[in-house]
Amino acid sequence: MSPFFRRCSGRVTPEQAHRLVADGQAVLLDVRETQEWNAGHAPGALHLPLTRLMAGAPLPAAARGKRVVAICRSGNRSRTTADLLSAAGLEATDVTGGMAAWAWQGLPVTGVNGSGGVIA
Template identity: 35%
Template sequence: MNSTFWFAIVLGGIALAIYFLSSGKDTNALSAEEVQQKIASDTNIVILDVRTNIEYTTGHLPNALLIPVQELNERITELNKFKDKEFIVYCRSGNRSRTATSILTRNGFKAFNMQGGILRWTGDIVK
């Protein structure tokens, strides 16, 4: 009985942890569709591409600034002139942009990661 009780407690704790971890939404993330709506309705945003130079030249979102995520910490002061704006950050699939969004947020910027990156983008691309 005692081991059954502890097994039930541990199993319940694991179930609760899974529930809370899977139900949490990344508050700094937007879908590609939400980004398109935001771009269409808000002029107070900066679009930041954090891919490599080569990736950028193959196609990027209109008006996107390029700072590869590997250079963002060293070049963060270049963005200070946009401190009053919101940033939409993207990469190829959303992983590098998640890192860049964290860097921007830690440095006092309001930033959102475009989930799924440019792979999910259905809007115009500049080549």
């Protein structure tokens, strides 16, 4: 198991998350609400709001059987998501600082229409 992933849902930096996803070692799961996602998200990220996950929605098909890196705006909802997924036996972690830290580090953010996005 990668040192970035533990059943106890360790955390990764935005740069580590970007590298893990780019290398095909994990999928990025954005757990913010739809209006936040629409404003701006990481290219290639999957979307499932934490509220829907907690209501019993399944992971997106592309995330099933894969390592999951959860991300939200600041890191709180994604930490909860990583803990939930880890408790269910999945390899999951989250991004320290969330999308705010992701954007601050200069990592790509896109809007729904493919243009430059913002973090809402």
